[in-house]
Structures are given as C-alpha cells and as structure tokens.
Amino acid sequence: MVLGGLAMAKYGEKVLQELTAADIEDTGVSHSKAVEICKGLVRIVRSTQGAGSLWNKISHEVLLPVHPHALHRLLYHSTYRNWNSELLGPPPAWTPALEEAKQTNIGRVLTARGEEILVSYKDPVASFKEFYELSVDNPEVYWNIVLDELSLKFQERPSCILKLDQTKFLGEPCPGGRWLPGAVLNAAECCLLLDSKERAQDAAIMWRDEGQDDSPISRLTMAELRERVCRVANALEGAGFRKGDAIAINMPMNVHAVVIYLAIVLAGCAVVSIADSFAPSEIASRLKISKAKGIFTQDVILRGQRIHPLYNRVVEANGPRAIVLPASDQEMKVSLREGDMSWDTFLELASIVDRPDDFKAVAMDIEDTSNILFSSGTTGDPKAIPWTHATPIKAAADAWAHHDIRHKDVVAWPTNLGWMMGPWLIYAALLNRASIALYNGAPLGYGFAKFVQDARVTMLGLVPSIVKAWRSSDAVNGCDWSHLRCFSSSGEASNVDDYLWLMSQAKYKPIIEYCGGTEIGGAFVTGSMLQPQSLSAFSTPAMGCRIIILDDHGHPLPSDKPATGECALDPSIFGSSLRLLNANHFNVYYKGMPKFQEKTLRRHGDEIERTVGGYYRAHGRVDDTMNLGGIKVSSVEIERVCNSAHEDVLETAAIGVPPSGGGPEQLLIVVVLKEGRNDISLESLKKIFNAAIQAKLNPLFKVNFLTLKNLKCWFFPYDVVINSISFAGKCSGHCSFTTSYCLQ
Incomplete structure (x- = not known):
C-alpha cells in the first residue's frame, strides 16, 4: 500500500x-x-x-x-x-468470533449438548443453521430447551409442546396447532420470581428523567418491583376489577407503567395497550373494541419544557373510569371527572388486605388473554389482537436466542406499551433475568445517549428514525458505548450508511435486524450473534419459524434459492395469535392461502427477498399498509382524514415511499381537487393535512410531500421523483382510489 x-x-x-x-x-x-x-x-x-x-x-x-x-x-x-454481491450475497459488517459465540445463550447450549441433539455438530457457529432447522423440525426438543432456560413457573405443566391435530380455538380452525395444551401459569408471576437472595437484589428497572443528565441512575430491585406490583394488584381487586376484565394503559412507558402492566396481568386481567401519542378518536375506538372497564393514564406528558395533554384526551374519548397519575412529583395538573381517582387514592384501596405488598398470582390457562394490542387494518379499523400467556414466552425466547439477553444484562428500547415492543421489552428482559432501562423523555438527544452510557446498557433497541436523528445532531458524541454487546432494529426500513455509523459508535458491535408483527409476538425473520451480520439485512428466519416465499401465482418457491415474493409463514409459530376481537382470524390470516407440507400457510403481508448467501430483505407491505416512523397505518385511514380536511378536496391517495438510499418511508399525498377549485396553494393544503392527521390519527405522523393531479388515467410509475428526491421501487401500498389518476 x-x-x-x-x-x-x-x-x-x-x-x-x-x-x-x-x-x-x-x-x-x-x-x-x-x-x-x-x-x-x-x-x-x-x-x-x-x-x-x-x-x-x-x-x-x-x-x-x-x-x-x-x-x-x-x-x-x-x-x-x-x-460480488450477486455471487456472495451482501457483505458482512460484523463476523462472530468463535470464543465469543460460545458464551452466547445458544452457544452455551450447543457447547454442552450439541453432540447430543444435532446430527453433525461441529461448533456453535458452524452448526447454527442445523440448530435452526431443529427448532422448526423438532419443536419438542427446541422448546423444552427454551423453557428450561427461561424463568417460568408452571402451576400445571402442559401435556405436550405442540398438539397438531385438527383442533379449533373458540370455533375457528387452528392450522398451526395448539401450543402447550393444558398449561396453567401467569406470565407476570414468571417475571417476578424471587428464587434467591441475589435475585431479590438484582436491578429490575433503572431510569432517569430528561434534563437530569448528571444525576444518579434511579433503580428498583426485583424485590421492590414485586412489592409495588403486588400492591397495585391488590388495589385492582379493591377497586372491583376481576379476572378477565380489560384494563387500558395510556401513558408513557415509565416505571409506573411497567408496574401497572405487570399488576394487571398478575391479577388475571388483560392489558389494553394504547399509545400515549394517540388522538381521542383513536383512544375511543380501542377502548370500545376491547370493552375496557378502566384506564390508567397521566394528567399530562412532560417533554422538556413542553406539556402535552393526556388525561383530557381520555376524557374526550369518553373513556371508562380512570386512575390518573401525576407526570411529576408536583400536584395534579388537571381536575378529575366524577368517578375517576388519583393514583394515591387508588393505592389506598390495597390496604383492605392484611399484606398489601403480597399477592397470589391468578392462575391462567396458557390461552387466556394477557394483553390486547392493535395493528393497523386495511379497512381503516385497527385489528384487535389478543396476546395469550404464551405470547410473552415467544418474546422472551426471541430475546434469548437472537438478542442474546442474559442474566444481569441491561436492555433499553425507546418504545411505548401501545406498541408490541413495549410489552416485548418487559418480557424479554425480566424472563431472561435482565434489567429494563427506561429514559423518561425524548430519545433523540445527548441525554438519552448519556443514559445508555451511565446505565451500562448491553442491548439497545431502536427504530431507524432515531439513528438518523442521532447522526444528524451528533448526539452520541463523547459517550462511551463500548459496553454494548449488540443493537437491535425494528419498526421500519433501515439505511446502510446510517447503520454503518451506528455500529461505529460502539466499536462495531452487530445490529440484529428484527422483523415480525403484533400478531406474532416477536419476529419471523431476524439476525443472530452466531452468524455474520450484514447492514440492513436479516441473516435467518426466527427460531421455530419457517418462511415460505410465494410467486405471483401464490405458489411456494424453492427454499434453497434466491427469490422475491409475498412472505407466507408455516402456521406453527409459538405464541402467535389464535383469534381477533373484531374480525374472523381464519379469514384474515389463512383464507385463500396455499398449503405447504400439508399445512395451510399463514398470511403475513410483507414482500420479502431471499438473497444469495441466505440473507433476507423486507420490501414493505403487499397490502395498503405503510410504515411511518415505526408505526403501521393503512392508507385508508390517512385518506379518510385528508378527504374531509378541506372542502375543495375531491379525493386523495396516501403513499408510503422509501428513499432510494433506503430508510424509513416518507408520506406522499396525491390530491385531486373538485372541478374549478384550483386556487389553494400546496403549502397551505399540506399544513391543513398535517393538522388533521396529527389531531385525528397520531401527532407523530407528517406529510413529507404533496402533489396535485387531474383526473386522467390510472397508471402509477414505479419511480417517482418528488422535489428532486428520487424514490425508487414500488410504493408500499396499493393506494386506494374510487377514481384513479396518474402522477404524470
């Protein structure tokens, strides 16, 4: 050189x-x-x-x-x-070292039992693919290993791991079978087990408030967490809530939210997950669908010097009786409705029992509902997806196998209980005996980056939009992230250059791309600490999950060759949904799907590519759902709001368009005005649309581009050039029109 x-x-x-x-x-x-x-x-x-x-x-x-x-x-x-990517696949940005691989969760198991359970065991790295194949071909062996590894307490053991005969669940067919039939346990109780003095003193949750960058990290031990959860569970019973009741949480993901979540599940009730960013109409629809009998919320949300209403949105949504927490230690910033109660008043209800800091977990069948979450539907109505008490095991198993979360690790993932990654974080950490790290504030600046340093986070999860914000503001500068063992990324498409930058901030620790769905409780495709990881690509199907790529005619393509097509899943996915509250589960996920190995495939809805070398890339939805800032929303929902936002609008089309260099989708609105109404400016219309979308759907949504078109033809080009920014490839949705028109 x-x-x-x-x-x-x-x-x-x-x-x-x-x-x-x-x-x-x-x-x-x-x-x-x-x-x-x-x-x-x-x-x-x-x-x-x-x-x-x-x-x-x-x-x-x-x-x-x-x-x-x-x-x-x-x-x-x-x-x-x-x-040569065409011959070799995408280049690796990180490659596992064998000695480090042996220390991973899977590495430990394979080092101890590889020769016993695998036909041709060599070492954890060389034999990873064979271990993955075992997880789908021999679920009895794989899931018995996982159940032994996780912190679980069965009140009644299951009769088997997977029952594959033609059973039904609540009258609907179950093509994937029934997991852990006959098992009785409580997922929250499993999170709170104190089986030694050392475990009782382990850190369960650590947190810091925004603006307190130099203050010590606040900590809650496992013993303290259990006491708080039990007190809330006793107060729930004192307030008249009973087993099976649905109780909503609409608040930021702080230590109180985690305690409340676990207490609801411990008491045998079901959490109704509502994001704290939702508008009143979105809150109302979720409360109505779930038939929630109560809701926990805060008076306001504090973000720096800004105060955002929260309780008032619940009131506007005509929500059920509310238990309201103050956002700070100061007095409540709102007046409560008749029938609602403050947090302190609610906790006093626990005093009716002799030991308010102790609570016997309510025994739950494995298929009982623990959580009701929502995913955007193509009709505009959110799909109500019940998580059972098996779903937390899927989340924790993914964390064990793919994120390598271990005892005394510290896991951070800026998220909210309204999205699946909020509950996922609770179970991924606590069932693997790790700590949850929560930052009470916006995760976009130096304060969060320093919190990651000071809390000594070992696994940091994120969405690509956060990485882009960190990079543009240089927020990580000066922070020591060398203690990180890996990152994880989910929610939206990532950008190769952004993620090269991210890896560089932690001395090139791997990024585990993680893609799944609320109805799965985790991932169907992801990465592994035992495989080379490539930027913005997945290296493996998730453990226990088989991916089938369909051609344009719905026929399964060979599994050992590169391919691109609609993603379908083997229906036997541990912890995946068995029903929907407001739709026919079988019709949504199975009707019209082909069979593979005599089982009807499960519809997922993503277009996926399998590359040379066995990597995967996701190419967005094949339906009209788009992903904005890590939040899935159907074009129908956005179009419905925009169509009524201004009297001159005849029709709109909402399109999620990925930048040509990769990364999060950006929102394009194409507008057709009523005949003779051409005097409104694009900029003013864009402001009107943004105000309407943020008020009626989500304040985090934003119209990036807007264009006016006449009623002409119905053709949409695959390459759209907007304001000198090129968006290559087809849009993520099928853009719903009653009258169609072109972009040219």
Whole structure:
C-alpha cells in the first residue's frame, strides 16, 4: 500500500490496497494520524486473506468512534470494492468470533449438548443453521430447551409442546396447532420470581428523567418491583376489577407503567395497550373494541419544557373510569371527572388486605388473554389482537436466542406499551433475568445517549428514525458505548450508511435486524450473534419459524434459492395469535392461502427477498399498509382524514415511499381537487393535512410531500421523483382510489 499521494478516492472507487495517506487525510483526520492508519492497514492487508476478514480486523483494530464517519465509510467501501454481491450475497459488517459465540445463550447450549441433539455438530457457529432447522423440525426438543432456560413457573405443566391435530380455538380452525395444551401459569408471576437472595437484589428497572443528565441512575430491585406490583394488584381487586376484565394503559412507558402492566396481568386481567401519542378518536375506538372497564393514564406528558395533554384526551374519548397519575412529583395538573381517582387514592384501596405488598398470582390457562394490542387494518379499523400467556414466552425466547439477553444484562428500547415492543421489552428482559432501562423523555438527544452510557446498557433497541436523528445532531458524541454487546432494529426500513455509523459508535458491535408483527409476538425473520451480520439485512428466519416465499401465482418457491415474493409463514409459530376481537382470524390470516407440507400457510403481508448467501430483505407491505416512523397505518385511514380536511378536496391517495438510499418511508399525498377549485396553494393544503392527521390519527405522523393531479388515467410509475428526491421501487401500498389518476 502506498503511503503517499494526492488523489482523492471517492467511497468505493479504490480497493483497500490502493488507498493512500492522502486519501485518508481527505476524510478529515490529521496527516500524522493518516500515516499511522495507513501503516496499520498495510500490516492487516499483509497478514489477512478475504474481504470479510479484512473488514473484521480493520473495524476492530483501526477504526475508533472518534474518527470521522467519512473514514469509516471509505474503509468499508474500499474493503468491499470488488465484492460480488450477486455471487456472495451482501457483505458482512460484523463476523462472530468463535470464543465469543460460545458464551452466547445458544452457544452455551450447543457447547454442552450439541453432540447430543444435532446430527453433525461441529461448533456453535458452524452448526447454527442445523440448530435452526431443529427448532422448526423438532419443536419438542427446541422448546423444552427454551423453557428450561427461561424463568417460568408452571402451576400445571402442559401435556405436550405442540398438539397438531385438527383442533379449533373458540370455533375457528387452528392450522398451526395448539401450543402447550393444558398449561396453567401467569406470565407476570414468571417475571417476578424471587428464587434467591441475589435475585431479590438484582436491578429490575433503572431510569432517569430528561434534563437530569448528571444525576444518579434511579433503580428498583426485583424485590421492590414485586412489592409495588403486588400492591397495585391488590388495589385492582379493591377497586372491583376481576379476572378477565380489560384494563387500558395510556401513558408513557415509565416505571409506573411497567408496574401497572405487570399488576394487571398478575391479577388475571388483560392489558389494553394504547399509545400515549394517540388522538381521542383513536383512544375511543380501542377502548370500545376491547370493552375496557378502566384506564390508567397521566394528567399530562412532560417533554422538556413542553406539556402535552393526556388525561383530557381520555376524557374526550369518553373513556371508562380512570386512575390518573401525576407526570411529576408536583400536584395534579388537571381536575378529575366524577368517578375517576388519583393514583394515591387508588393505592389506598390495597390496604383492605392484611399484606398489601403480597399477592397470589391468578392462575391462567396458557390461552387466556394477557394483553390486547392493535395493528393497523386495511379497512381503516385497527385489528384487535389478543396476546395469550404464551405470547410473552415467544418474546422472551426471541430475546434469548437472537438478542442474546442474559442474566444481569441491561436492555433499553425507546418504545411505548401501545406498541408490541413495549410489552416485548418487559418480557424479554425480566424472563431472561435482565434489567429494563427506561429514559423518561425524548430519545433523540445527548441525554438519552448519556443514559445508555451511565446505565451500562448491553442491548439497545431502536427504530431507524432515531439513528438518523442521532447522526444528524451528533448526539452520541463523547459517550462511551463500548459496553454494548449488540443493537437491535425494528419498526421500519433501515439505511446502510446510517447503520454503518451506528455500529461505529460502539466499536462495531452487530445490529440484529428484527422483523415480525403484533400478531406474532416477536419476529419471523431476524439476525443472530452466531452468524455474520450484514447492514440492513436479516441473516435467518426466527427460531421455530419457517418462511415460505410465494410467486405471483401464490405458489411456494424453492427454499434453497434466491427469490422475491409475498412472505407466507408455516402456521406453527409459538405464541402467535389464535383469534381477533373484531374480525374472523381464519379469514384474515389463512383464507385463500396455499398449503405447504400439508399445512395451510399463514398470511403475513410483507414482500420479502431471499438473497444469495441466505440473507433476507423486507420490501414493505403487499397490502395498503405503510410504515411511518415505526408505526403501521393503512392508507385508508390517512385518506379518510385528508378527504374531509378541506372542502375543495375531491379525493386523495396516501403513499408510503422509501428513499432510494433506503430508510424509513416518507408520506406522499396525491390530491385531486373538485372541478374549478384550483386556487389553494400546496403549502397551505399540506399544513391543513398535517393538522388533521396529527389531531385525528397520531401527532407523530407528517406529510413529507404533496402533489396535485387531474383526473386522467390510472397508471402509477414505479419511480417517482418528488422535489428532486428520487424514490425508487414500488410504493408500499396499493393506494386506494374510487377514481384513479396518474402522477404524470
């Protein structure tokens, strides 16, 4: 490698061996540092074979978080300059070391039992694929291993792992069979087990409030968490709630929300998950569908110096009796309706029992409802999806197998109980004996980044929009994230360059891409700490889940070859939904689906690609659902709001369009005005649409682009150029029109 030169190498235009000190200096490092880096690269190149091995050494031995991202990008793309993705698949950004792989949860099991349970065991990395195949072909063996690993307490053991005969659940067919039939347990009780003095003193939850960046981390031990949960469960009984009642939570995900969630489940009731960002109409629809008998909420939400109403939205939604918590230690900022009660008054109801800090968990059948969550439906009405007491086991099993969450780990994931990742976080951490890390504030700035450092988070989950915000604001600068063992990403499409930057902030720890659904309770495709991980790609189907890709005629494509098509799933997925509250479950997920190995496939709705090398990429929905900021919403819902937002609007089309470089979808609204109504400006109409969408659907939604069109033809081009930004590929939805028109 030449150590001098004047040529400026654009990213990927030179192979690694051709880079000069001048090329490196042009990325923003000093001349002396560039020469030093160049010498390090020469040493690595001379002693290393293969681009993957080269990048592994460069990322761990040369690059540092303080280096300009331009240097990281230059070395990454130069290393893989001659990589042939068509023959080799996407290049790895991280490769597991065998000794570290042996310390993972799966690695420990395979090191101890690999030769016993696998036909041709070699080591945890080389035998990972065989272990995955065992998880789908021999569920009895795999799930017995997982159940032994997790913190579970069965009040009655199941008769078997999976019952595959032609059983029904509440009158509907169950093509995937019934999991753990006859089992009785309580998922919340399993989270709160104190089987040793050491466990009682383990940190259960740690948190910090926004604006308190230099204050100590607040902590709640497992013993303290159990006492608080039991007190709330006793108060629930004192308030007249009984087994099977639906009780909503509409508040930020803080320590109180976690305590309330666990208490509702412990008392044998079902949590109704409502995001704290929802408008009153969205709150009302979820309360009505779930038949909630009560709701926990806060008076307001505090974000920095801003105060956002919350309780008043519940009142406007005509919600049931509410228990209202103050957002701060100060007095309540609202006056309560007749019949509602303050948090302190509610807790006093626990005093009717002799031991308010103790509570006997209500025994629940494995198929009883523990949580009611909602997913956007193509009709505009949210699908009400009951989680059973098996679903938490699926969430915890994914965390055990794919995120490698272990005893005394610290898990952070900015989310809310209104979305599946909120309950997922509770079960993923506590059932694996790890701690939950919660930041009470916006996760977009330095305060959250420093909290991750100070709490010594080991697994950090996120959505790509957060990463983009961190990168643009340099929020992570100066924070030490070396204690992270991995990231995880879910909710929306990620951007390769953003995620290269993210990995660089933690000295190149892997990003486990994680894609599934509320109705699954976890993922169907994800990554693994025992496989090389590529940027913005999935490396494996989830354990216990088989993916089938369908061609344009609905026929299954070969599983051992690259393919792109609609994603279908083997119906035997542990913890997945068995019913819907407001729709026929069989019709939604199975009607019209082909069979594979004599089982009717389960509809998922994503278009998916399997690449050379066995990686997967998701290409959005095949229905009219889009993903905005990690929140799924149907185009029908947005169009319905926009159609009535202004009297001059005849019709609208809502389209979620991914940027050409990858990343979160952006919202395009195409508008047809009534005849003769052409005097309204695009900018004013955009403001009107934004105000209506944020008031009636979600304040986090935003119209990125808007265009006016005439009634002409019905053709939509696949490549849309808007305001000089190119969006390549087809839109995520089928854009519902009663009258169609073109973009040209």
